[in-house]
Amino acid sequence: MELKKIARDVWAELEEIGDLAALEKFRVKYLGKKGAITSLLRSMGNMAKEERPIFGKAVNDLSKQVEERILLREAELKEKARLFQLKKETLDVTLPGRKAILGHRHPIKQVMEEIETIFLNMGYTIAEGFEVEDDYHNFEALNIPKDHPSRDMQDTFWIDTDVLIRTHTSSVQSRVMEKQNPPVRIIAPGRVYRCDDDVTHSPMFHQVEGLVIDQGITFGDLKWTLTIFLKTLFGEEREVRFRPSYFPFTEPSCEVDVSCFACGGVGCRLCKHTGWIEILGSGLVHPNVLRNVGYNPMEVSGFAFGLGIERIAMLRYGIDDIRLFFESDMRFLRQF
Numbered sequence: 001m002e003l004k005k006i007a008r009d010v011w012a013e014l015e016e017i018g019d020l021a022a023l024e025k026f027r028v029k030y031l032g033k034k035g036a037i038t039s040l041l042r043s044m045g046n047m048a049k050e051e052r053p054i055f056g057k058a059v060n061d062l063s064k065q066v067e068e069r070i071l072l073r074e075a076e077l078k079e080k081a082r083l084f085q086l087k088k089e090t091l092d093v094t095l096p097g098r099k100a101i102l103g104h105r106h107p108i109k110q111v112m113e114e115i116e117t118i119f120l121n122m123g124y125t126i127a128e129g130f131e132v133e134d135d136y137h138n139f140e141a142l143n144i145p146k147d148h149p150s151r152d153m154q155d156t157f158w159i160d161t162d163v164l165i166r167t168h169t170s171s172v173q174s175r176v177m178e179k180q181n182p183p184v185r186i187i188a189p190g191r192v193y194r195c196d197d198d199v200t201h202s203p204m205f206h207q208v209e210g211l212v213i214d215q216g217i218t219f220g221d222l223k224w225t226l227t228i229f230l231k232t233l234f235g236e237e238r239e240v241r242f243r244p245s246y247f248p249f250t251e252p253s254c255e256v257d258v259s260c261f262a263c264g265g266v267g268c269r270l271c272k273h274t275g276w277i278e279i280l281g282s283g284l285v286h287p288n289v290l291r292n293v294g295y296n297p298m299e300v301s302g303f304a305f306g307l308g309i310e311r312i313a314m315l316r317y318g319i320d321d322i323r324l325f326f327e328s329d330m331r332f333l334r335q336f
């Protein structure tokens with residue numbers, strides 16, 4: 001008889017069910033509107049009257065039992081799914097954590113701070129000017145008149161006929177002296193701009209300017225100061241050489257070299273086999289520059305110097321392309 005067959009099959013089939021979707025299918029198959037058990041009730045119409053109550057009760061009992069077992073099975077499956085999910089999401093709290101990457105100062109800033117420290121220790125203070133400058137402070141006040149050929153030494157970014165972005169930190173010299181009476185003892189680190197772009201030149205780079213003005217300052221003070229500075233920066237064993245040169249705002253002027261710190265002075269690729277590496281420009285401040293700020297060159301004198309930071313960082317760390325400093329590539333920056 002149909003009922004008995006169903007009652008036999010249904011339990012075995014239920015055991016096989018492994019997930020909630022299959023369970024729902026099973027429910028529909030037996031208890032749905034057209035389900036096997038539901039259909040049994042509908043077939044009662046053809047039965048003898050006295051058989052109906054007994055049959056009906058048997059079907060209802062079975063239906064209830066199946067429904068109960070479905071609920072149980074559903075609970076079991078849900079629990080199984082929950083445990084599986086938990087296992088999947090397990091965290092091993094004993095695993096070592098990921099290290100946070102600590103930032104650090106840019107190599108240019110590091111060299112700059114090293115230089116600042118040396119001069120701060122010698123009693124200098126730090127001065128600042130403007131990156132956007134006028135012709136007067138960048139050129140004119142520094143004894144570089146409009147038609148002076150030395151303007152070609154620094155290819156200028158002009159903003160308009162009178163305004164530019166400074167080509168050197170020397171523009172800070174007159175800014176400071178205009179505001180302050182001697183003695184002056186400052187350094188001025190900062191960005192400068194020149195229309196120039198290749199592996200050793202960047203349109204924006206950094207300089208540190210130095211300026212000392214007082215009564216009786218001589219070339220001897222310049223030599224002493226820069227020798228101490230360069231030996232502190234590059235090592236006590238370096239030799240320092242002063243070479244005559246020309247800048248419109250200093251007289252006499254010189255360029256200063258240190259013995260090559262790669263080969264010790266015997267000659268190598270870094271020093272182009274000269275044994276020397278050029279580091280900075282300097283000189284005694286030109287009387288015209290002093291006059292322009294209202295100082296009396298008969299009463300006070302001084303020296304100035306200026307150096308490029310990128311160049312020093314490149315030489316020191318063996319970097320052959322200046323553009324690496326400004327590309328923000330962490331693979332490069334992390335090395336410093």
Ligand code: PHE
Pocket residue numbers: 167168169170209247250281282283304305306307
């Ligand atoms: N301003 C010069 C340059 O940019 C460097 C310099 C500064 C030279 C001070 C002499 C005195 O090349």
